[in-house]
Amino acid sequence: MSPLDLLDxxxxxxxxxxxxxxxxxxxxxxxxxxxxxxxxxEGRVPARELAREFGxxxxxxxxxxxxxxxxxxxxxxxxxxLELEAGDSGIRSLVSVQGALAMYAIWRYGSAxxxxxxxxxxxAGETIGCFALTEPDHGSDPASMATRAxxxxxxxxxxxxxxxxxxxxxADVAVIWARTDEGxxxxxxxxxxxxxxxxxxxxxxxxxxxxxxxxSLDDVRLPASARLPEAVGLKAPLGCLTEARHGIVWGALGxxxxxxxxALEYAGSRTQFGRPLAxxxxxxxxxxxxxxEWSKGYLLALQLGRLADADRxxxxxxxxxxxxxxxxxxxxxxQCRTILGANGVSGAYPVLRHAxxxxxxxxxxxxxEIHQLVIGQRLTGLSAFA
Ligand SMILES: Cc1cc2nc3c(=O)[nH]c(=O)nc-3n(C[C@H](O)[C@H](O)[C@H](O)COP(=O)(O)OP(=O)(O)OC[C@H]3O[C@@H](n4cnc5c(N)ncnc54)[C@H](O)[C@@H]3O)c2cc1C
Numbered sequence: 001m002s003p004l005d006l007l008d009x010x011x012x013x014x015x016x017x018x019x020x021x022x023x024x025x026x027x028x029x030x031x032x033x034x035x036x037x038x039x040x041x042e043g044r045v046p047a048r049e050l051a052r053e054f055g056x057x058x059x060x061x062x063x064x065x066x067x068x069x070x071x072x073x074x075x076x077x078x079x080x081x082l083e084l085e086a087g088d089s090g091i092r093s094l095v096s097v098q099g100a101l102a103m104y105a106i107w108r109y110g111s112a113x114x115x116x117x118x119x120x121x122x123x124a125g126e127t128i129g130c131f132a133l134t135e136p137d138h139g140s141d142p143a144s145m146a147t148r149a150x151x152x153x154x155x156x157x158x159x160x161x162x163x164x165x166x167x168x169x170x171a172d173v174a175v176i177w178a179r180t181d182e183g184x185x186x187x188x189x190x191x192x193x194x195x196x197x198x199x200x201x202x203x204x205x206x207x208x209x210x211x212x213x214x215x216s217l218d219d220v221r222l223p224a225s226a227r228l229p230e231a232v233g234l235k236a237p238l239g240c241l242t243e244a245r246h247g248i249v250w251g252a253l254g255x256x257x258x259x260x261x262x263a264l265e266y267a268g269s270r271t272q273f274g275r276p277l278a279x280x281x282x283x284x285x286x287x288x289x290x291x292x293e294w295s296k297g298y299l300l301a302l303q304l305g306r307l308a309d310a311d312r313x314x315x316x317x318x319x320x321x322x323x324x325x326x327x328x329x330x331x332x333x334x335q336c337r338t339i340l341g342a343n344g345v346s347g348a349y350p351v352l353r354h355a356x357x358x359x360x361x362x363x364x365x366x367x368x369e370i371h372q373l374v375i376g377q378r379l380t381g382l383s384a385f386a
Pocket of ligand 1: 140164166365369
């Protein structure tokens with residue numbers, strides 16, 4: 001049992017859930033942990049190679065059924081996200097965007113032909129997807145998006161720009177959300193289509209082991225078959241985001257756990273004033289408060305996962321989890337940083353890398369403020385943002 005699991009939440013997991021967690025933890029130990037600090041420093045990640053490895057283990061779209069997907073429980077998927085993000089939030093982002101955003105969009109809203117065309121190779125990690133909702137001038141308010149799709153005979157013609165898109169420069173297929181005369185619709189766009197230009201966003205100080213890009217759509221002509229037929233209105237992309245946010249609720253705990261384990265070990269071995277840091281009351285107070293928050297977050301994630309498995313999870317409940325667990329994970333990462341002193345800012349330790357990553361996680365998939373407003377709306381019946 002992990003010393004951080006103060007409430008013995010692990011005992012509520014099934015044998016299968018623990019088994020999946022152990023397999024993913026081993027994968028991260030073997031294929032991510034030894035290299036990730038270097039990827040982060042260089043601002044590059046072998047995403048395609050990793051995707052193939054993740055595909056072999058069934059981690060891509062693992063909570064979906066059919067088309068080569070593993071069909072695992074929401075809790076097992078959450079535990080996998082936790083282990084991946086203990087490696088790095090960028091690695092979990094690769095898996096989340098592939099499985100919970102791009103694959104989910106096609107799985108939930110696509111035609112039979114689209115599902116057959118894309119999902120099996122996406123599950124195997126041979127085809128990479130991205131999910132393009134955000135634009136340069138429209139982030140928290142996607143309803144006002146400027147990207148347009150107009151009919152031209154049987155074809156659709158897309159025009160606009162998408163910004164901050166994870167996996168953009170390595171994607172084979174982009175799920176693009178655009179405004180039409182009938183409202184917002186989704187399209188599965190092969191990225192080799194004439195008129196699609198993708199540019200990498202460099203100089204990020206966060207999620208550096210993750211690919212992020214801008215997608216320009218210059219009168220991109222698509223056949224009618226590219227439109228996701230069941231995606232009608234903004235609720236379609238928001239449905240995908242609810243899926244992905246559930247993974248983040250768990251994933252953020254992974255980043256926090258890695259920080260806490262690092263800080264615990266460091267405090268036990270580093271001596272000042274002739275004693276280990278861990279023996280100082282102020283250090284113990286920090287560790288105790290962080291472990292309490294971590295345990296509460298774990299309970300929260302498990303409750304949301306169980307609700308998802310019972311098909312009863314509401315979007316505002318996911319907002320509770322995303323708001324709390326990312327906010328607390330970031331606070332834990334920053335506090336652990338103080339325990340490591342100067343070493344806390346060194347790339348030789350993972351703590352500041354996790355903290356910097358969590359700044360992006362705090363913002364993407366709905367900022368903390370937007371999740372507060374979603375919860376506020378649930379409580380008051382009044383929307384402060386729409
Ligand atoms: C590394 C990274 C990867 C990303 N990957 C993807 C991706 O794969 N696909 C995708 O579509 N997008 C992606 N995003 C974009 C992300 O979802 C947006 O950044 C996010 O939705 C916020 O939008 P914005 O950055 O335009 O901020 P803005 O919407 O401009 O918000 C700025 C600030 O104002 C606050 N604010 C806005 N409106 C209100 C309001 N009504 N009340 C109170 N406060 C408000 C926000 O909470 C925030 O603090 C990614 C972002 C990052 C950083």
